[in-house]
Amino acid sequence: MTDQKNIGPPRWADRFLEWYCHSKHLDILRGDLYELYDDRLENGSSKFKADIFFCLEVFTLCRPFAFKKLNNENSNTIAMWRNYFKITYRNLFRQKVYSFLNLSGLAIGLACSILIFLYVSDELSYDRFHEKSDRIYRVLEHFESEGNGEHSASLPFPTGPTLQQEYPDQIAQQVRLFNFQSPTLALANKLSEKAFNESQVFFADSTFLKVFDFELLVGNPETALDDPNTILITAGMAKKYFPGEDPVGKFLELQGTQNLEVVGVFRDPPKNTHFQFDFIVSFSSLKQWYGGGYPKNWYWNPCWTYIVLNENVNPEHVEANFPAFVEKFFPDFIVDDVDLELQPLTDIHLHSKLDYEITANSNIQSVYIFAAIAFFVLIIAAINFINLSTARATKRAKEVGVRKSLGSSKPQLVNQYMLESVFMTLLAMVFALIIVALSLPYFNGLTDKSIGFDFLLQPYIVLGLLGVALVVGLLSGFYPAFVLSNFNTILVLKNAHLKTSGLTFRKVLVTLQFAVSVSLIIGTIVAINQLQHLQNKDVGFDQDNILMIPVIRSPMGAHYETFKSTALQSPHVKSMTAVEEIVGAKHQVSNYRFEEMEKSKPFAHINLRHDFTKTFEIPMVAGRDYDMTIQTDDSLAIVVNETLVKSMGWGTPEEAIGKRFYYRNQLKGRVVGVVKDYNVVSKHQPISPFILKLNTRPRAFNLFIKYVAVKVDNNIEASIADLNSAWSSVLPNMPFDYFFLDDRLNDSYRSEQQLSSVTVIFSGLTILVACLGLFGLATFSVEQRTKEIGVRKVLGISSPQLLVLLSKEFLTLILIAFVIAIPFSYLLTQNWLNGFSYRIDLEVWPYLVAGFMTFLVAFLTVSYHSVKASTINPVDTLKCE
Amino acid sequence: MKHTQLGEFEELVLLIIGSLGDNAYSISIKEELKNHTQRNPSIGALHSAFNRLEKKGFLDSYEGGATNKRGGRSKRFYKLTTLGRKALDQSYELRASLYHTLPKLGLSND
Numbered sequence: 001m002t003d004q005k006n007i008g009p010p011r012w013a014d015r016f017l018e019w020y021c022h023s024k025h026l027d028i029l030r031g032d033l034y035e036l037y038d039d040r041l042e043n044g045s046s047k048f049k050a051d052i053f054f055c056l057e058v059f060t061l062c063r064p065f066a067f068k069k070l071n072n073e074n075s076n077t078i079a080m081w082r083n084y085f086k087i088t089y090r091n092l093f094r095q096k097v098y099s100f101l102n103l104s105g106l107a108i109g110l111a112c113s114i115l116i117f118l119y120v121s122d123e124l125s126y127d128r129f130h131e132k133s134d135r136i137y138r139v140l141e142h143f144e145s146e147g148n149g150e151h152s153a154s155l156p157f158p159t160g161p162t163l164q165q166e167y168p169d170q171i172a173q174q175v176r177l178f179n180f181q182s183p184t185l186a187l188a189n190k191l192s193e194k195a196f197n198e199s200q201v202f203f204a205d206s207t208f209l210k211v212f213d214f215e216l217l218v219g220n221p222e223t224a225l226d227d228p229n230t231i232l233i234t235a236g237m238a239k240k241y242f243p244g245e246d247p248v249g250k251f252l253e254l255q256g257t258q259n260l261e262v263v264g265v266f267r268d269p270p271k272n273t274h275f276q277f278d279f280i281v282s283f284s285s286l287k288q289w290y291g292g293g294y295p296k297n298w299y300w301n302p303c304w305t306y307i308v309l310n311e312n313v314n315p316e317h318v319e320a321n322f323p324a325f326v327e328k329f330f331p332d333f334i335v336d337d338v339d340l341e342l343q344p345l346t347d348i349h350l351h352s353k354l355d356y357e358i359t360a361n362s363n364i365q366s367v368y369i370f371a372a373i374a375f376f377v378l379i380i381a382a383i384n385f386i387n388l389s390t391a392r393a394t395k396r397a398k399e400v401g402v403r404k405s406l407g408s409s410k411p412q413l414v415n416q417y418m419l420e421s422v423f424m425t426l427l428a429m430v431f432a433l434i435i436v437a438l439s440l441p442y443f444n445g446l447t448d449k450s451i452g453f454d455f456l457l458q459p460y461i462v463l464g465l466l467g468v469a470l471v472v473g474l475l476s477g478f479y480p481a482f483v484l485s486n487f488n489t490i491l492v493l494k495n496a497h498l499k500t501s502g503l504t505f506r507k508v509l510v511t512l513q514f515a516v517s518v519s520l521i522i523g524t525i526v527a528i529n530q531l532q533h534l535q536n537k538d539v540g541f542d543q544d545n546i547l548m549i550p551v552i553r554s555p556m557g558a559h560y561e562t563f564k565s566t567a568l569q570s571p572h573v574k575s576m577t578a579v580e581e582i583v584g585a586k587h588q589v590s591n592y593r594f595e596e597m598e599k600s601k602p603f604a605h606i607n608l609r610h611d612f613t614k615t616f617e618i619p620m621v622a623g624r625d626y627d628m629t630i631q632t633d634d635s636l637a638i639v640v641n642e643t644l645v646k647s648m649g650w651g652t653p654e655e656a657i658g659k660r661f662y663y664r665n666q667l668k669g670r671v672v673g674v675v676k677d678y679n680v681v682s683k684h685q686p687i688s689p690f691i692l693k694l695n696t697r698p699r700a701f702n703l704f705i706k707y708v709a710v711k712v713d714n715n716i717e718a719s720i721a722d723l724n725s726a727w728s729s730v731l732p733n734m735p736f737d738y739f740f741l742d743d744r745l746n747d748s749y750r751s752e753q754q755l756s757s758v759t760v761i762f763s764g765l766t767i768l769v770a771c772l773g774l775f776g777l778a779t780f781s782v783e784q785r786t787k788e789i790g791v792r793k794v795l796g797i798s799s800p801q802l803l804v805l806l807s808k809e810f811l812t813l814i815l816i817a818f819v820i821a822i823p824f825s826y827l828l829t830q831n832w833l834n835g836f837s838y839r840i841d842l843e844v845w846p847y848l849v850a851g852f853m854t855f856l857v858a859f860l861t862v863s864y865h866s867v868k869a870s871t872i873n874p875v876d877t878l879k880c881e
Numbered sequence: 882m883k884h885t886q887l888g889e890f891e892e893l894v895l896l897i898i899g900s901l902g903d904n905a906y907s908i909s910i911k912e913e914l915k916n917h918t919q920r921n922p923s924i925g926a927l928h929s930a931f932n933r934l935e936k937k938g939f940l941d942s943y944e945g946g947a948t949n950k951r952g953g954r955s956k957r958f959y960k961l962t963t964l965g966r967k968a969l970d971q972s973y974e975l976r977a978s979l980y981h982t983l984p985k986l987g988l989s990n991d
Contacts, residue, residue: 025928027954027955028907028944028954028955028956028957029924030948030954031951031952031954031955031956032907032908032924032928032951032956033924034950034951034952034954035948035950036908036924036949036951037907039908039950056923057923057924057925059925060923060924060925060926061924061925062925063925063928063929064926065929065932065933066925066928183891200903356972786905
């Protein structure tokens with residue numbers, strides 16, 4: 001019996017009993033429980049068991065008869081609550097300016113946070129609606145040697161089925177998506193002569209609907225993609241191609257050659273998937289394009305391959321098989337350079353930045369930045385609320401005095417002011433929701449989303465919003481409530497001068513607010529600068545007035561030279577070439593072997609036709625460009641960029657000329673030219689060693705040549721008309737389609753554009769909200785000092801002096817805020833910029849501009865009051881005492 | 882009559898308190914109930930029954946008999962009041978008179 005703690009029943013249960021039990025019963029009940037406890041121990045129960053029973057018994061004693069009487073409740077409670085509401089209501093309308101500032105600040109803050117919450121939750125919801133989403137993985141291929149190569153989201157044709165065959169106990173299903181690597185494919189409803197170039201057409205294995213949960217409105221999901229020459233279309237496309245008809249059983253013609261029967265219609269797929277599709281063609285339809293079977297090549301990797309793991313299979317165990325798998329199946333010359341990896345489906349949208357993504361993904365960093373902004377806006381708004389409420393508190397000192405002398409207890413006063421504050425936040429929440437409902441369409445436009453307001457009406461979100469309002473209300477009501485309830489009754493009622501309590505606290509909060517606002521402004525300026533830096537056209541090639549015409553899998557291959565010479569007859573068409581990918585956005589990778597190399601290695605390259613450097617105005621540094629008159633250029637000559645020369649250690653570009661390379665394993669070709677470096681992909685990445693490969697074979701238009709690129713003069717309309725007529729002279733049956741290169745290149749920076757436009761708007765709003773708060777505080781401060789101002793005016797203060805007197809206090813705070821913001825924003829922006837290969841250097845001026853702007857806005861806010869104060873007639877303020 | 886109505890559990894508790902005489906307190910009542918009926922009411926259920934019965938005036942209580950086991954806390958002993966005794970009598974008579982009206986050997990499938 002030395003240590004009571006370890007021998008007796010559990011202390012917490014005992015305390016709990018003491019807490020709820022009425023003192024009248026406590027001793028007896030406790031005695032009973034102890035006796036029972038002891039009896040159990042004597043009867044040989046373990047201590048643990050006895051403890052459990054003790055606890056159970058404590059809980060069974062939780063009955064009404066045992067409870068303490070809540071003695072401070074009495075019949076006028078309801079009346080008091082009604083009174084609280086009445087006072088809240090009266091205060092709201094008596095001080096209209098304050099109430100407006102308070103509510104609008106908070107409402108704006110809440111609305112911003114809600115909007116960003118919507119954005120963030122939409123971003124996080126990508127690909128999660130599939131029932132098997134936690135088991136679906138995309139297979140990736142890292143094909144890299146000494147930093148050159150590719151990280152591919154797509155794989156060779158045989159990979160998916162072979163994986164499934166090899167590891168049937170781990171892999172339940174696989175599905176491949178394929179689109180000829182073509183930006184668009186032509187589809188036509190011949191009967192009604194509707195023909196379009198479609199960009200969202202995929203060939204997919206028949207398991208597509210078993211892996212992914214896309215809903216079929218019409219058609220049998222079990223068998224829909226089993227047969228060759230069948231196609232599933234979305235409801236939207238059904239309207240586009242078959243208006244007013246039932247599409248099932250009708251035919252669509254693909255690329256002018258293959259008839260596909262429509263066997264089902266999808267409900268329009270949700271937007272939150274990492275790939276959007278309009279048409280799914282059965283995979284077996286491909287056989288006719290490849291001589292009756294699928295390509296068996298393990299080098300060409302055009303298929304996005306997804307696998308479903310069996311339940312409870314650890315993806316790491318599957319990945320452990322990959323080295324052996326690669327060894328067994330991939331061709332010898334690349335085996336050492338290939339690594340396969342599994343990527344969870346749900347990671348694709350936010351975490352994946354590979355080569356050959358189906359569409360550009362979003363990135364998690366923007367989500368973090370947005371979430372941080374939302375948090376800051378909310379904090380600033382809450383601080384406002386606290387500041388204005390405490391500032392107002394002194395106005396209500398009399399009310400508190402009267403309440404106290406009439407017997408109000410401190411907890412009651414705290415309750416009252418907490419209630420008021422929660423009520424105000426709920427009101428602000430209502431306004432915020434109205435703002436959200438009104439601004440959602442614009443926000444959707446800005447962020448390229450289609451979020452509906454009904455998303456907010458889900459029960460758990462409604463509860464969440466209420467929760468947020470409650471928490472903000474309680475937090476911001478907390479401080480004022482305690483300040484108010486602590487007023488000394490006698491002093492207050494005697495009208496003694498009240499020390500403006502909480503002034504330092506408010507100053508700290510205002511400083512914090514402005515520090516955050518200044519940081520956001522600095523961040524915004526930096527983001528805009530970086531965006532401009534990325535978008536400036538200093539990419540090493542000319543992107544103005546260049547038209548890109550998609551030609552893959554069209555008969556253009558046979559007619560290219562005719563088309564080119566016809567088009568060049570137009571005075572508006574300056575130059576023409578044909579390329580594999582969009583120049584400056586994308587490239588392919590292929591194996592090359594130069595003379596010093598033991599074996600071939602992957603290099604970034606692009607297939608092209610003559611006049612590439614002329615069309616894109618890329619200067620030659622050494623040697624010559626491919627020449628029309630030299631027939632063998634196609635196989636025995638190669639043009640490389642400066643970085644390749646450097647990475648190979650060939651010395652100067654001139655020295656690189658004449659270096660040999662292997663063609664079909666024979667040392668045959670030579671480097672004939674070196675072009676000046678240009679950005680082969682977006683400026684997110686540095687310039688890599690790069691090869692320009694001439695490919696004049698007409699069959700190249702099936703895969704290696706995707707676009708015709710045309711440089712036109714400023715008369716765009718006439719140029720297009722001329723090109724169109726040249727096009728129809730060679731391909732009368734194909735739709736003529738084109739886009740401008742610079743538009744497409746700008747799309748590469750869409751996520752930065754979004755980020756900067758969102759930060760501009762939201763940092764503007766934070767400044768607005770912070771200024772609302774400052775305005776309120778200044779109003780209050782002037783009101784407090786009317787007498788002082790009166791006396792000073794009588795003694796002859798000038799208006800400028802008055803201005804200094806009133807604004808000095810606030811402007812010092814902003815100065816401090818500015819000093820705090822500098823290191824904070826420096827770290828943040830530095831961190832963000834480090835993610836870019838091409839980045840601006842941080843300069844001093846954004847800081848100065850942000851500081852000056854904030855200072856100016858704050859000064860104007862405060863000086864409004866100074867001007868007003870300077871027009872006061874001292875008689876009015878001094879006459880009554 | 883309404884206020885004298887007894888629940889089944891209350892009636893049992895009253896009977897046991899009567900039979901225990903001077904040693905009727907929660908734990909002993911609990912033990913007796915367990916012995917006679919094989920059911921083991923929680924201490925909470927018992928106390929709440931005592932409380933109800935006391936309010937109805939069927940029970941009287943006094944404190945005393947502190948033991949070491951209880952950490953020196955007293956027990957609350959219960960005693961039947963005259964009213965309580967009357968209620969038990971009434972309920973017994975009612976049952977007995979109803980019982981006598983049962984037809985003899987009513988269990989036809991014996």
